[in-house]
Amino acid sequence: MAQEFSISLPDDVYDLVKAMAEQEGTTVSGYLAGLAKERADVDRTSRERLARLTAKDRAADPDAYDQRREEIRQRMRAAKVAADEKKRAQNACYVLPDASVSGGGMQREVRGAGWEDIRALSYGDRL
Numbered sequence: 001m002a003q004e005f006s007i008s009l010p011d012d013v014y015d016l017v018k019a020m021a022e023q024e025g026t027t028v029s030g031y032l033a034g035l036a037k038e039r040a041d042v043d044r045t046s047r048e049r050l051a052r053l054t055a056k057d058r059a060a061d062p063d064a065y066d067q068r069r070e071e072i073r074q075r076m077r078a079a080k081v082a083a084d085e086k087k088r089a090q091n092a093c094y095v096l097p098d099a100s101v102s103g104g105g106m107q108r109e110v111r112g113a114g115w116e117d118i119r120a121l122s123y124g125d126r127l
Contacts, residue, residue, distance in 0.1 A: 009017065014028075021031035058065040105111075110118055120127070 018028050021028045
């Protein structure tokens with residue numbers, strides 16, 4: 001059974017895919033399905049080859065294999081930590097340095113005054 005879904009492609013990509021599908025005597029959908037299957041087969045073949053090489057390597061020298069595997073895991077963990085730190089640094093907000101001055105707060109004359117009064121004192125007749 002075939003699943004139906006829609007995708008959006010830029011016009012130039014769609015035109016290219018359509019032309020390639022026509023050259024192969026198939027539809028755009030059939031062409032894309034064929035590409036997906038080819039890619040899945042290549043990925044499966046690569047994973048199988050890697051598994052064979054890994055098994056061969058493990059059989060040849062189990063202790064060295066385990067050591068290399070642990071070193072790779074440690075490097076991968078370190079790379080992930082570094083990437084996370086870089087991302088955190090890029091997303092960090094700027095924090096203004098403390099520029100406060102010593103003092104007891106507002107002067108006695110304006111304590112409890114509203115904004116209009118403070119503004120009038122600050123700007124005088126320039127308002």
